[in-house]
Amino acid sequence: MGANRRRGPLDPSDPLASVLGRKNAVPQFYQPPIIPAPIPHQETIFRDLDDNNNSGGNTAEETAAAVTFEADWDRKATILEPISTDPPLSIFKERVHPVKPMRVRYADRSKPQPTNKFYGNLMLGDSHAPIWTHPYGLRWDSIGQTQWGISISHIDDSSKALGPLEKIDESGSGPGSSKYYLNPFLVSIGLSATELDIHHDMTVGDFGEFSCAIELTPASERALERQDRPESFLRIPVVRGMAFISAVYKEMTPQFFSNILIRELTLVPQPLPQGWVKYRFLIENGVTWLLYAKPDRSEDASLRLEMRGQGQAIATSGRFTGLVQIAKLPVGKENETETVYDQAMGVYPTEGELIIRPKYVNTQSGGYRIDWKLAGDTTMQFIHFTLPHHRDALTDKTMPTALVLPSTTKGKMVAYTGSSWHLYESERLTIEFLPDGWSENVRPEQLEAIRNQARLDIERDFSEETDLNSMYFAGKGLAKFALLCLVVHDVLHESEEVQKRCLDKLKGAFARYLENRQKFPLVYDKIWRGVISVQGLDHGPLTDFGNSWYNDHHYHYGYFIHAAAIIRHLDPTWRTEELSNYVNNLLRDVANPSSKDTYFPRFRSFDWFMGHSWSLGIFVSLDGKDEESTSEDINLYYAMSLWGRVSNRPEMDNLGEMMLTIARRSIQAYFLMEDDNTNHPPGFIGNKVTGILSENKVDHTTYFSPRVECIQGIQMIPATPALPMVRRKEFVRQEWQEQLQSRVDEIDDGWRSILMMNYATLDREVAWNYFSESDSLIPLDDGITLTWAMFYVASLEASA
Template structure:
C-alpha cells in the first residue's frame, strides 16, 4: 500500500484511537478480508492497517455464536458477598475483524479455548474487533489430545475474572520462536547483579549504597526451607521459556513479563517510553524493538458519563501500534528470536537474534525510568526504522569524542536524537535510505541510543551530558527512624557505556519521586519533562542514584481504629455495650465453614474477618470470656492451612519459585481463585492470612513460633525483602519504582500490568507491618511502615483523584478513582462489574486502622459527595448487599457518627455486611 504521508499518518491515528466515538468508516481493500455488514453495532470503523490477510486459526468449539456467562467466586454467605455471580460477555469466532467499539468483551481466554485471531460476537451479533489474544491462558498440558479447526464457539467459564472494554489495538504476530531456556542459579547466588558491558564500552558496577540511618528495611525475612508438608512441583502450566541467565528466581509481576509470555509481541512500559517487539507487525513489518511515546493529544477517551458530576470519560488509553522509532538490524527477519536475560526487580535485558543459535545479536537493557533506549549491537548492520516516517536526518556535533550524534525529524513533527558509539571509533555514517529506513555499517559493534527530545536545544544539552552511558540494573536500600516517623529509600543504578566513570546517568523520575526527593536529589532535576502513559509527567534527572524521603509514617497505628494524630483508641462505655450486644451473633458463625474454601482469597478474607472480630471483642470491648471459644476455633481454622489440609492445598512451584494454590493443577483452570497459580493477586490473597496471624500472635505470643515459618513463607512469596533468596524473588508484587503493587502475574497483556484494589494493596503493607511487630521482626515492621508511606503518596497521585489532580487527564479525574489502572490505560470499572459501588468499594475494602492514612479526608469527602451522598446518582442508602456496608464503613473517615448510626440501627440486616467483614468491627471502626 502506498499513501501520501498525511493520509497514512491519519490512518495510523485512527487505527490507534479506537475509543474515539463517531469515527468515519474507510472502505475495505479488496486484498483483505473485512467484516463490513455488522448489524446493529455501533462505531463501525476500521483502517487499512487493521485489514489483515486470512489466517488459519485453531479454536476449540463447543457451540454456536451467542453469549456466555462468568461465575465468580462466592463465599458461604451469598446474600452478602460483594461480588456479582453472573456477567454476560461476547463470544468469538475465527475470522479477523475490525476495530472494536466500546463493548464489554473478554480477552482473558478461558483454559478450554485456544484462540489466535478471532471476531467477537456481542448480544448474538458480530461486533467489530481485532483478535482478542492479549491474555491467552492456554498451556499445552491443558489442551485435549486432539483438536479440530472449527468455526464459532460458546463457552462457560467458572471462577475467573473478566475483562473490561476500552480495548486497545492488539499487536499480533506469527508463532513465537522459543529461545533455549537456561537454568536459574541455585542459592547462594550474587546479590549484586553483574553490570552489562558492550564491545564498545567498559562497564562498572555501582557498589550497593550503605545502609541508611535507622532500621534497615531490607533485612532477610528468613532462610527457612519450604515446610515439608507443601509438596514441590516442576510442572507449572506455563513453563519458563524465552528466558536465560537468570541470577535467581524470576519475578512474575514486573513490567517485562510480556517479553517472555505468549506472543512476546506486547509492550513493556518503562516510563516515559513503551517498548515492544515489532515482530513483523504493520505498518513497517520490522522485527526490531519498537520505541513509542504518546503525547496527551493522542489519547483515546471512552464515552462520557451522564450521571457522574462533570461527565468524566469512562476510560482513557494510550494508542498502541504507532511505531515512532524502531531499533533493528538488516539481518532481523521473520526468523528472529527474542529472549529475556537477567530479569531483575527493576530491569531486564531483551535480546534479538537472527536465529536462535546466532552469535550476532542486539541487546536492549531495559531499566525503569531509563533516559535512552539503548541497543548494544554485536556483528549486525543497524537498521533504524519508523512507522511515522522520517522527514529529515541530520548529523550533529558530537557531545564527546567517539560518540556520533544525529538529529531526526518525524512526519508528526516530533524530534528524536540518535547517539552512536562504535567499538572501533569509526564514523558510522548513518544513511537515510528512504522515509522509513536509516541504515548503518555492516558488522557493527557498539551502542546506538535513541531519545525523544521535547525541548529543542536545551533538551539536546541535557541528553548530550549523559550520552554514551546507560543503566543496566538498580539496587535498593531503605531505612526507617521510628522516633521521628521518618523513612528514606534509595535507588542506585548500575551502568555501562563509554566514559562510564565520569558520565552520570539520565533517568526519569515519576511525580511521587520528585515530591519526596531529598535535598541532594532535588539538585539533579532538569526542566525537561516527558509524559508517561498513566503516571503524569516524568522529570529528567542527571545522577546515578536518587534518595526519597517519607515523613509522618504511620508508626503509631496499631490494631485498633483511632482518630489520626490523636492516639486515641479507647471506646466509650456505650460503644462497648453495643458491641457486646452485636458480637455474639457473628461470633457464633461457623468459622471452619467460612474459611476452608476452594479460594485462598476468600479463605483469607474470612480468617482476617474473624481475627478482627475477636480483637474487637477481646481488646476493645474488653470481654475475653465472650471471645475465648471463637478465638480457639480461629486458631484451629488457621491450623488447617498451616497443615496444608484445605480444599486446595498449597504447592511450591519450582519453575517460577513461589507458593501457589494447587487448584489449577487439579482442575486445569488457570483462572481459578483469580489466577493464584499464575501469581495473580498474591499480595491480596496472602495479606489477609498475614493480618490474621498478626492478631492471633498478638494475643498468644507462644503461637508465633509454631506458625512463623508458614506465615513468613507467604510474606517472602508476595514481597520478599532481599534478592539473595533462592526460593522467592525480590518484591514480587510491590514495584518500588512505581510505588505500588501490580496484581497481574503470568498473563500476557497488551496494556501491561494492572491493579484494581488499592485498599487491598495497602492492607498487605499494613499486614506485614503488624506481623513484623507481633513476631519481633523490626525490619519487616519498618518496611510495612515505609510501604504505607509511599502508598499514601502514590495512591493520591495516581489512583484516588481529587479535583486538583494533575497526573491523570482532566477528562477522567471526575471519576474520583481510576477503577483499574493499567500501565497503559485506566478504566473506571472493575473486573466483576461496572456498578459505582463496585468500582469505588474495591478501593475501600477492607476498612482497617490504616485506611484513613492512605485515604485522605479531603478525598473521601469529594468522592462521597460526588458518588454516594443522598443527592448523588448512586446514593449509598439505596445500594444493595454487602457493598452498602463497605460504603458506610468508609464514611467513618469523614463522618463517624453517621457511620455508627448506620451499623447501630435495629433491626439490622447482616446482608449489608460483606463476607469479609463484620458488623462488630465496623461499629468499633466508626466508634474509634
C-alpha cells in the same frame, strides 16, 4: 450477600483497538508538572543551621532527621535480609506449572522467575506484547519485511485516547467522566540490524527490581540454546525511567525503522566528542527523535546512515560494534532539551540497587535509596526520569532538568541529574492493631452495644464461613473473625471464658490452612517458584481469581498474615514454630526482600519504582501489568508490619512500614484522584478512583462489575486502622459527593456496608446509626462482622 470480585487476563481482542491508529484523538489536557523544591541534603541543612534561619523551611526536628537520613547511608545495616533461606514447607507439595517462562537467557533459567514485573510480557506467550519503562514503551517485533527488532513508542498527551462519558447512575444524573483513557502504541522508531530476519532470536535475562536486558541475535547464533555469549548481538538494558533507549551492538549492521515514516534524516554537523555522531529523525507526526552513536574501537569508522524509502534508515558504514542511544525531543522545547541530552550521551543505566536502612531511633523519619548502576562513559552527566511521587520525596542529591515527557498513566516525568536517588520520608507510618484514640472516641453506650453484638457474632460458625474453595474469600473470613476476637479481648475486655471461646474458634478455623487441609491446598510451583493454590492447576487459570497464575497474591495472603498477627498478639504461645513458618512462607512468596532466598523471586508484587504492587501475574496483557484494589494492597504492608512486631522481627516491621508509607504517597498521587489531581486528564478525574490502572490504560471499571459502588468500594476494603492513613478526608468527601451520595440508598447488598464504613470518616453518627439502629438484618460484606463495623465507625474522630 458479600462483595465479590473476579480477576483474569486482559482481553487481547480489546474493542478499543480501533482507536490505536488515531492521531490527536483528544486535545491537550495536562498542566505543566509541579516540580517541588528538593528536600535539602546534609550540606544544605548544615548551612541553614549555621545561618540560624533554617531557610529551607524545615523544623529543627525535621532538619535533624534529614541530617540523620543522609548520614545513615554510610552504615552497613540493611533491612533487606532474607526472611528465610530454608526450602518451602513440606506441606506444600511440589508441582510443575503448565506455563513456562519463554525466551529466558540460559544463565537466568536456574533462578526464581519474576511473575508480576513490568517486563513480564517478554517472558509470556509469543513475547510480542509491549512493555513500558516510562516514559517509553517497547515491543519486540518480528513482523513484515523490515520491522524486525525493538519498536519504541511514546505518546504525547494530545494523542491519548479518551473513552466516552459515563453517567454516575442509571438515571443519567451527574456530570459524567470518561470511562477510560489509553496510549496507542505507535512505532515512532525501532532498533534493528540487517543481520536480523523474521527468524532471529530474542532472549531476556538479568532480571532485577527495576530492569532486565533484551538481546537480539541472528538465527544462526542459536542464542536460546547456547550457554556462552553470542559472537554478534544487539543488547538493550531495559530500565525503569531510562532517558535513552541504549543499544549495545556487536558486529551487527544497524538498521532503524518507523511506522509513522521518516520525513527527514539529518546528520548533525556540530562538534561532538571524538568518535560520536548524532542524527535527528524527524518523523511524519512532527516529532524529532535523536540518535547518538559511537564505536567501541577508535580505529573503527563512525556510524553513517542513509534512508531506504520513508520507513527505514540503514548503516552504510558496515558492521558496527559500539553504543547507539535514542531519545525523543519534547515538542516545542527541542533546543533546550537537546542540550540536556547532549550533555548526557554516552552513559546509561543497566540496573538499580535498592537500599533501605533501619528506622532511626527516636524518630519516624526515614527513606530509601535507589543507586542506578551505570555503564558507558560515566564522566558524562547521567539523567533519569522521575515520576511525581518521586519528586515529592527526592533530596537535592539529584536536581531537575528542563527535560519533561508525559508518562502513560501517571502524569509528567521530569529528567533529573544524579545516579543516586535519596528519597526521604519525614513520617514513616506506624499503625497499631486498633485505631489511634479509639478509647477516647468510643462512648460508653456504644461499647455496650458493641459488646451485645460481639456476643452474637461469637456464636457464628467460624469454620463453615472460612472453609471455602477460595484463598481470597477464606482469607477475608479469617481476618474478619480475627478482628472480632481483637475487639473482644483488647476493647471489651470480656471474661477469660468469652475471650477463649472466640480465640479457640479462630484458631480452629486457621488450623485448617496452617495444616494445608483446605479444599484446594497450596502447592509449591517449581517453575516460577511460588506458593499457589492447586485449584487453578486442576480447574483452569481463572479459578480463585487467577491465584495459581500468580494474580493477586498480595491481596489473598495479606488477609492470612493479618489474621495470624492478631492470633499471635492474643496468644504468643499458640503453635509458635508452625505459625511462623507458615506465615513466613506466604511472605517469602509475595514480598521476599532478598536474592539470597533462592526459593522465591524478590518482591513478587511490589514495584519500587512505581511505589505500589501489580496484581496481574503470568497472563499476557496488551496494556501491561495492572492494579485494582489499592486498599487490599496496603493491607499486605500493614499486615507485614504487624507480623514483624509480634514476631520480634524488627526488619519485617520496618519494611512493612516503609512499603506502606511509599504506597500511601503513590496511591494518593495516581489512584485516588482529588479535584486538583494533575496526573490524569481533567476529563477523567471526576471518576475519583482509577478503577483498573494498567501500565498503558486506565479504565474506571472492575474485573467483576461495572457498578459504581463496586468500582469505588473495592478501594475501601478491608476497613482497618491503615485505611484512613491512605484515604484522606478531603478525598472521601469529594468521592461521596460526586460519585456515591446519589447511589447509596439504592444499594441493597453488602457493598452498602462498605460505603457506610467509609462514610464514617465524614459523619460517624450517621454511620453509627446505620449499623446500630436498623430494624432489619443489615447485608454485610463477607469480610466484615457487625461487631467490627460498629467498633470501627465509633472509633473514628467526631465529624468537624
